[in-house]
Amino acid sequence: MVLEDLFAPRQKAETGVGASMIRHGIPLTNLNDSPQKRAQTALAAYRANIHIRGSERTIANQIADVPWWLQDAEGARVTDESPEEMRGIKALLERPYRPDPGDPVTASPQTFTGLSQITIRHMGLVGYGFWYLVGVEGFGLPIEILYINPARMVPSLDKAGNLLGWVLDPDATGKGTPFTTDEIVPFYLEEPDMGFLTDGLVHTALAKAELGRMADQHIASILATGGRIPGIFHPPSGESIPEEAYQGLVRDMRTILEDPNAAKRTMVLKGPLEFTPTSMSPSDINILEMQAMSRDDIAGLWGVPISQRGYQRPVGIGELSEDKDAQMMWNNAIAPRLGGFAETLQRRVIDLFESGLDVVFDIPEFDDKATLFDMAQKAATVPM
Numbered sequence: 001m002v003l004e005d006l007f008a009p010r011q012k013a014e015t016g017v018g019a020s021m022i023r024h025g026i027p028l029t030n031l032n033d034s035p036q037k038r039a040q041t042a043l044a045a046y047r048a049n050i051h052i053r054g055s056e057r058t059i060a061n062q063i064a065d066v067p068w069w070l071q072d073a074e075g076a077r078v079t080d081e082s083p084e085e086m087r088g089i090k091a092l093l094e095r096p097y098r099p100d101p102g103d104p105v106t107a108s109p110q111t112f113t114g115l116s117q118i119t120i121r122h123m124g125l126v127g128y129g130f131w132y133l134v135g136v137e138g139f140g141l142p143i144e145i146l147y148i149n150p151a152r153m154v155p156s157l158d159k160a161g162n163l164l165g166w167v168l169d170p171d172a173t174g175k176g177t178p179f180t181t182d183e184i185v186p187f188y189l190e191e192p193d194m195g196f197l198t199d200g201l202v203h204t205a206l207a208k209a210e211l212g213r214m215a216d217q218h219i220a221s222i223l224a225t226g227g228r229i230p231g232i233f234h235p236p237s238g239e240s241i242p243e244e245a246y247q248g249l250v251r252d253m254r255t256i257l258e259d260p261n262a263a264k265r266t267m268v269l270k271g272p273l274e275f276t277p278t279s280m281s282p283s284d285i286n287i288l289e290m291q292a293m294s295r296d297d298i299a300g301l302w303g304v305p306i307s308q309r310g311y312q313r314p315v316g317i318g319e320l321s322e323d324k325d326a327q328m329m330w331n332n333a334i335a336p337r338l339g340g341f342a343e344t345l346q347r348r349v350i351d352l353f354e355s356g357l358d359v360v361f362d363i364p365e366f367d368d369k370a371t372l373f374d375m376a377q378k379a380a381t382v383p384m
Contacts (some may be wrong), residue, residue: 035197036170039151042125042202048251052125052202053294054309055302058329060120063089064113064340067362070350076355089353096145108146118147120337123189124148124302127200131168133349139182141352155196163326180240187341205298213292222282231277239273253374277366303333327366335363 046053070078070090078086093112107127115131122129130153133142148168150312152300156164156178166184192198197298202209204370222229234255235241241249297307305325346359 035154036151038148038199038203039126041206042127042200043122044148045202045206045209046121046125048213049298050294051298052205052209052302053214055299055304056121056124058304058309059124059302059333059337060117062329062334063120063341064117066338068112069360069362070357071360072358073356085353085355086357087356089350089357092145093144093349093359098144106146115147116341119187122150123187123200123337123341125200125202127189127198127203129187131187132179133183133185133251133351133352136182136352137180142349145349148184159197161195185344187344189337189340201301204300207292208297208301210289212298215291215294219287221281228280229281231275231278231279233273233275236272238276267344304329330364330366338363 046056070086070093071080072086078090080087082090095110096112096115097106097108097110099110109118119129119131128150130148130150132146132148134144134146135142152169154167154170154176156172157168158164163181165181166179167174168177168179186196188198189200190198295306299309307325307326308329342359342361349358350357
């Protein structure tokens with residue numbers, strides 16, 4: 001071996017599950033890079049995984065549809081007849097962002113429904129979301145509310161680890177657009193264990209999301225080849241093929257099998273050949289059960305029963321699965337997230353105006369007695 005051979009670049013092939021994960025999958029190593037990378041990974045998982053997206057859309061849409069209003073200390077709602085200051089707070093929340101004609105338009109939502117939807121969604125995915133209160137700097141009052149993608153923000157800390165403010169789009173040195181703590185309102189899914197940022201549900205479910213994605217990709221790959229799986233053709237044990245016939249067989253097999261329409265072509269051989277698969281079929285690895293497990297695990301983590309996303313599940317006689325699942329979703333998924341959102345909205349935005357107003361969300365009530373009565377009525381007509 002010559003010296004040049006020691007330093008010559010070696011050609012390596014991409015093969016195997018590990019190489020596929022590194023090249024095509026959602027990189028797990030990104031979770032340890034930075035808060036921005038973790039947020040980007042979570043947002044990418046939302047776009048790529050049907051179950052994460054379905055669960056988050058179910059929660060965000062239902063919270064956005066909850067009726068809400070502002071009321072004073074005496075319980076009277078703020079209407080168009082209320083004092084001007086109260087009407088101004090109501091108008092700010094209903095239309096948080098109103099670009100003037102001719103001004104550049106940002107991507108921030110212009111309605112409370114849109115603003116609450118994206119905030120609630122990012123709380124679940126990333127673990128937090130940010131509102132920028134325009135006009136608060138210098139102890140002013142907010143005149144607009146803009147939303148900031150959590151992947152663009154990092155905290156600014158002093159040497160003791162205390163929060164000084166927030167930085168938008170920091171560069172490699174940490175410099176970017178600074179904001180004070182009064183200008184930025186963070187909405188947390190859960191309070192951070194340490195520091196000022198936390199992780200969302202995607203951080204826990206990322207492996208499950210990749211499992212489902214790779215199962216779908218495996219099925220799609222097999223269907224694209226007409227249902228064939230890779231393997232080895234060889235003569236029966238103890239037999240061999242003459243060299244000339246072997247070369248012709250290899251040429252013909254590759255010509256046929258590597259053709260995009262190979263599944264439609266017929267091979268005629270003069271002798272028996274055996275096939276040893278080098279990959280497992282979907283039934284061999286129970287891929288349908290694997291997909292169902294990934295779906296159910298993600299649904300359980302998010303607290304969204306699959307019936308609330310349009311899936312049907314088997315139920316017993318007289319069981320009202322939809323009612324029970326709806327109540328379960330509200331108790332485990334929607335109510336905790338909406339509660340944290342409402343508390344932050346009240347404390348960090350509405351209380352700035354010192355008007356004595358409170359935000360109220362009309363949470364639906366689930367009457368178990370009505371369910372029992374309905375089941376009793378149905379049981380009277382069900383044959384035993």
